[in-house]
Amino acid sequence: MTDEELQSLVQEISLTYFHRPFRHRAKFNARLRTTGGRYLLQSHNLEFNERQLVHFGLDAFVGIVKHELCHYHLHLTGSGYRHRDSDFRKLLQMVGGSRFCGTIPGAVNLSGLRYMYQCKKCGLPIIRKRRLDTRRYVCAKCGGKILFIQKERVNQNKENEKEKKG
Structure with a gap:
């Protein structure tokens, strides 16, 4: 799909739906990683993660478009356009927009x-x-100085299994 x-x-x-x-621009933004789209308050444009x-x-993408259009229309009418506002939640439910988007495998590079x-x-x-600046921070338990020991790479698969178990 092109920007047009x-x-x-x-x-x-x-x-x-609305x-x-x-009346503004909608375009794809390749730099978006963890979000499906965003509404820009200053320019009123919408950006989406292709x-x-x-x-x-x-179908899932249309849900994201509806979500961002909720921000857009509520902001322009002076209503509550933030996620926590009841106006936003009511309109999102009314039009059938998605509250969250799916996580793209490998998109978040931890x-x-x-x-x-x-x-x-x-x-x-x-x-x-x-990283922690050892000159600025002290131990929360006793107030002693903090010493850097090592930097290690953790296997992501093992870590994900630990999070699922506990």
């Missing part, structure tokens, strides 16, 4: 790195996904 086809699809869905025209269409099909630290004072092991 996407534009016409969004305009058609807007008129059919009974209002979509991989959602490829992996989950047109590097599988773990950073190992240890408190100098009490010996508490600290395992983090992100």
Whole structure:
């Protein structure tokens, strides 16, 4: 699907389900990784993740389009356009939009790195996904200095199995 086809699809869905025209731009954004689409508050344009269409099909993608159009129309009418607002939830349910999008396999690139630290004072092991500035932070248990131990790569499959079990 091209950006022009996407534009016409969004305009058609807007008129059919919302009974209002979509007067801005809709396009694919290849940089979107963890989301199906997004509504840009400043420009009122919509951006969509093309991989959602490829992996989950047109029906799921139409649900994402409806979701983003809920943000669009509510924001332009001055109603509650955020996920937590009751206006948004009611409209989303009314038009049959999707609340969440599916996770694309391999889209979120978790590097599988773990950073190992240890408190100098009490010996508490600290395992983090992100690096820690040892000059700025201290041990939460005793207030001692934190020492970097090692950076290790964790096998993602084993880690996913552990999360499912516990």
